[in-house]
Amino acid sequence: MTQHEKVVLDRDDLRRTLMRIAHEIVEKNPGEDGLGLVGIHTRGAVLASHLHALVGELTGSQIPLGDLDISFYRDDVDARMPSRQPVVHASHLDFDLNGRTIVLVDDVLFTGRTVRAAIEALFDYGRPERVQLAVLIDRGHRELPIRPDYVGKNLPTSRRERVNVAVEELDGSDAVTIGAAGDRTAVGARSEEEEAS
Numbered sequence: 001m002t003q004h005e006k007v008v009l010d011r012d013d014l015r016r017t018l019m020r021i022a023h024e025i026v027e028k029n030p031g032e033d034g035l036g037l038v039g040i041h042t043r044g045a046v047l048a049s050h051l052h053a054l055v056g057e058l059t060g061s062q063i064p065l066g067d068l069d070i071s072f073y074r075d076d077v078d079a080r081m082p083s084r085q086p087v088v089h090a091s092h093l094d095f096d097l098n099g100r101t102i103v104l105v106d107d108v109l110f111t112g113r114t115v116r117a118a119i120e121a122l123f124d125y126g127r128p129e130r131v132q133l134a135v136l137i138d139r140g141h142r143e144l145p146i147r148p149d150y151v152g153k154n155l156p157t158s159r160r161e162r163v164n165v166a167v168e169e170l171d172g173s174d175a176v177t178i179g180a181a182g183d184r185t186a187v188g189a190r191s192e193e194e195e196a197s
Contacts, residue, residue: 097126
């Protein structure tokens with residue numbers, strides 16, 4: 001973390017926030033038979049894995065878990081990274097989506113373009129009965145009419161700021177920080193949503 005960054009959620013805050021989201025998912029979807037979680041690469045997939053474990057603890061059952069790469073579904077792929085190719089991850093959706101309630105999980109909701117692309121990618125794999133959205137941070141500045149069902153923290157920001165989400169599995173620590181958009185930090189990589197700005 002640089003000296004210009006402000007910690008928004010520390011490790012304990014992040015765990016409590018995910019537990020609250022897990023409770024909300026269970027409450028909103030009683031009888032979890034038709035429920036599935038799908039994380040959006042990269043940090044959304046890690047967060048989905050954490051939520052999957054928490055929902056399993058609350059319900060005593062294992063719901064399906066998948067992850068989704070949306071690199072080539074974005075409508076702004078050339079504008080975001082004109083000088084380099086997007087990093088592509090494999091998608092893993094090894095369960096039937098048809099008729100299920102799918103909770104898409106992402107780290108930061110910004111313009112809405114990542115979520116739009118994820119929904120498009122999801123429907124290439126099947127036809128869920130409904131799709132819900134869980135995000136750790138909603139930072140505003142929507143360009144598309146997308147609203148999350150579950151929000152860890154609403155964080156009003158300016159476009160000159162960047163929200164960094166770090167997860168232990170990828171970054172060596174769990175934290176959410178906010179800093180200047182030009183700052184590169186060791187705490188967390190820039191969210192896919194933020195690369196659209």
